[in-house]
Amino acid sequence: MNKDNHLTVFEHEVLRTDRGDKKLTDVQLKSMQEFYGESGVPYYSLVHNGVKFCEYVGVLQIGDTLIEILPKIDKGFSGSEDSWRIVLIDMLRAAGVFDLKAPSSGNLKLKSNSILHLYFELFIKEVKYLLRQGLVKKYRRAEGNNTSLKGNLKFGKHISQNLVHQERFYIQHTVYDSTHELHSILFKAIKLLVRINTNQNIHGPLKLLELEFPEMPDVKITEATFNKLTLNRKTQQYEKAIQIARLLLLNFHPDVSKGSNHILALMFDMNSLWEQFVYVSLRKYKDVNTTIAAQSSMNFWKPSRGYNSTMRPDIVLNKGKEDCVVLDTKWKHIKNYNPSPQDLRQMFTYMKYYKAKRVALLYPAVTFSRNHGRYYDHNERNFQRLGEEECSVISLPYNTDIRQWQKEISMQITNWVKGNDITIVDC
Incomplete structure (x- = not known):
């Protein structure tokens, strides 16, 4: 890809058409404004002559231009684009967004210059693996004219179409071949990649894959x-392969007016x-006697009507259990400020x-810190005395070595659970 067509920014940055080292063209801005529409999109907001990105990271491809949005813990912290790109890819892989345990992906090299191209490469390898193994065949119903009578004769259509062609039969029969929905989805994804790819390194493999994969009927793809x-x-x-095809096909937004500025939005919420x-990370290194649950739901309020x-x-x-612990994660740099009152009230309710026994808010950070504060005694009329309930605030420093980062997260939380807190701050 031409470097002029590849813009890299960090979350919460602004791209404008009239100023800045990195600029949008008027055509690109118009495409993003049209994509934003009246209801908006969560990836960015519109500002004067530009857009401001939010806490979503990933890539937006507008025509031939690729805008890559990377995470950044602190606006004042200087980290290279390459290091943050690696951190993001490793976080996605650790979280299960990139499942590189598939049989065909063992030799995948993470040398892509964007997450989008990494998905392209992984999709190519997955489909090539399927072709090498042999595409699965299924039974399907087919009907049409045939020179031999097999299956069921559709008498009405036979009479209307073959009145002067007595050598033909209009029949309905069962066919066992590779033409089915799974392959139609993959073929549509291949055609899309050939159409929108701007990475010269995978242009050849994509075209070869298009030739190797059997032609499939066009199907309408929805959720x-x-x-x-x-x-x-x-x-x-x-x-x-189907997961990646789903991600690409459902996030592709064609430009129906001009046909030159299609948008592919492959974005991830950093929260x-x-x-x-x-x-x-906690599950990977937890003690054998510790249980862990994510998004554990509990009834909170029952209305007289409704849910x-x-x-x-x-x-x-x-x-x-008696040693129950509740954790809530927040992707933002808290610096030296207190958590928001809303977050503190939420943790008190939990x-x-x-x-x-303990609750904590977990933030990313450049350096480690662990503070805790006590809630005021809600049983006292004037709320002048501190109670025993605590809410900890833990800032976890990032590490470009993803495995080491996961170990450090687990270690810090384990130490906190054991009661090794430090500075006390009143909430």
């Missing part, structure tokens, strides 16, 4: 298409990614309903 798919023992090996990353309201903390350790 429902994938929701109704079921894989069995024979088709389980298609899972990863959700940070939550999942912390969860899998119950529930609460759902990010992570619960030892749910239902403590009461889950009967938790």
